[in-house]
Amino acid sequence: MPEAAAVGSGPLLALEAVTKRFPGVTALDAVDLSVAPGRVHALVGENGAGKSTLLKIVAGAQRPDAGKLLLAGREVRFAAPRDALKAGVTVMYQELSLVPQLSAEANIFLGMEPERRGVLDRRTARARAQDALRALGAEFDPGILASDLSVAEQQLVELARALVRDARLIALDEPTAALSQVEAGRLFEQVRGLCGRGIAVIFVSHRLEEVRRIAEDVTVLRDGRRVFSSRIAAVSDAELIRHMVGRDVEYARLNAAAAPAAVPRLEVRGLTRRGHFTDVSLALRRGEIVGLAGLVGAGRTEVARCVAGADRSDGGTMLLSGAPYRPRSPREAIRRGVVYLPEDRKTQGLVLGMSVRENVTLATLERYSRRGVIRRRTEREAAARETAAVDLRPPEIEREAGTLSGGNQQKVVLAKWLLADADVLIFDEPTRGVDVATKVDLHRQVRALADAGKAILVISSELPEILALADRIVVMREGRVAGALEAAGATAERVLELALPGAHAA
């Protein structure tokens, strides 16, 4: 890092007590961070720890509610991503932000196209794009369409974009998630090259092994707080994991009232959906809650969607009470009693513009209609009964679903499926965006459903939730089942070890 030191002895980027609140949650709580020029600073933490919010604030996509950002010692306020780019700060998001219909070169200069007398200066653009790409070891022509490039190549385009803008800080959000090992290795070489030019790098990753390979410094975020910062050489994986899972909130363990049925209600054998998950097997028994743990992107939601008929699988078999089960649509799955409560209630669970009543009866309307005409009184009664059963507060069934809080929205979705007499319920992140009191309430309801004889699968990225709720825990990693644990022997550390790719915790 020869020249880098000359820039100044202090950090290139410093966050001081940065706080960001969203309705109902504090995403970042007085977070400090200090990133030195010419070094790679890893940012680790569980899902929802606040990493993406932090990146968005660095990128100018969101503004902090309190605290300040210092760039090379001077306070900066980014009103928009444009300001951050001008100041030399580039963020490469996991979903790359290239325009697929434009060439690599056009993408590199998007928003700052070189012009001569108002006309695009294509020769200069081509030359500079070529220089930047060559500096990154890219072997493709700048004229190629972005959509024709591999993910690894597209990342190089993004990095080249940062280079032509004279970036001083580059933040990478899970850059290796979609890369092969070889590609990841090449990317690391380029990242090191960037550091050699004195550029500071923020590297967000789940993979501790990678973090160890590339980063000099590490910061752990948990529940929106910075809980740990250190030089990476000075800390073990086990210690990092402990910082990641240590929690202030613990939920009371909810045990089953009786032993589950012996015969599985749902059995999944070797289920595969190409490009999403491979050879997944699990069994759900009546009276039992199975937790499906894993990192975001491990394939848990994809498995759930296949089981619920929302997507098709490519291989494997499923059995419902021993009978073959291969749903071609959610309709068919619902008819067989299998339902899915999606993670994103707003876009998949509810029709926000409709009332609670209309949402609750959406899946069962034929029961409340005669020759296609809705019997309004019976519909109202059913909706009122079922919303009372899930303890919707306030119990206003004519209220528009979009105006409800997250917890109440979840209850409306639940009421819909209880009304449909579903007995295999798949909850995907059931308490995301829900306040703690409602969380506990929902946990109790889920347990009560299991005790009433339903078979339940709970997907959750929140380890305490899985640990409190599940009778058995199946852990997925990179599209495969990494292991299964009985609730009795499960600890957060043990689950995370299985979930993290390449972790070698003691």
Place this chain on the structure above:
Amino acid sequence: MRAPRLARFGVPLVLAGLVVVSGILIPGFMSRSNLTTILLHVSINGIITLGAVYVIITAGIDLSVGSIVGFAGVLTAATLTSGAVLHLLGPVGAAVLAGVVGVAAGAAVGLLNGGVVAWLGVAPFIVTLATMTAARGAARLVTGGIPVGYPDPSDPMQAQKIAALNALHTVGGGRLPMPGLPTGFPVPALVMLAIVALGGFVLVRTRFGRHVYAVGGNEEASRLSGVAVGRVKLATYVISGACAGVAAVLLVGQLRSGGPDAGMLYELNAIAAAVIGGTSLFGGIGTAWGALTGALLIGVLNNGLDLLGVPSFWQEIAKGVIILLAVLFDVWMKKADARRRAQAGRAAAGG
């Protein structure tokens, strides 16, 4: 909840205001005969708009309805004046069959639209743009480009053909005697009111109607809830096509002929009326009542400006401005709605 609060009352209020102001400013506007004339003039557009509202609630669009009016119209007229049919069924029977043919032809084009949209996943705009062009071409092909219907004096079946045309005219141009209305009540207006009432009932009170709103409000949530999204979409295009078919039959009856160029730009008038009536092009929001008020608003405006002697070019400009205002209003309502929702969400989360 079907429509944001303001939209639900805003358009009827504007319409009422417009009627009152016109009544004061324009002599003759408030006469019963003028008011029934407005209803008559509105009826074709009102019927097509009702169908358009179904499609637009699912976040679709149907550009083919104008061409369907032409296509279904020439088939109606051809059936009505076909020698074989007249021999077999007589003039009244031919009129009935012609009506069925017209509506069925419209529904068939709608079935094609809906099938491609729902099962092949092509954007509704493109699909219906294609059938708009093709149906117009088919209408011209069938007729050789000239209107069909009124027989030559040399035609040996001239009398029967005229009788058949007159039979259908009792629907398309007929008047129902009504106390206090010397001119009687125009039959097409009656048809429109009946269709709007039925259409409104289906939207609000039936399972299918509920599914139409659900699909437009959130297609993925509807699918995951077991709603047969494809079938629902398909049905809305069939309804839209059938409504255009009804309009075609009324038009043939009224004019006593079916022209291949009939119905030009009717699709845009219908979309305009739907939007003015509070139907959201984003889907999920719209009512039959809105279709009626939207069509009436345009009708009243045209009539008032006519009576005032405003040149038609200015009328077009006025209509354009009103459409733009209606869409701005829609966008504005959406934003207000989102704000209200966010506030309610915050309140719920905080408390």
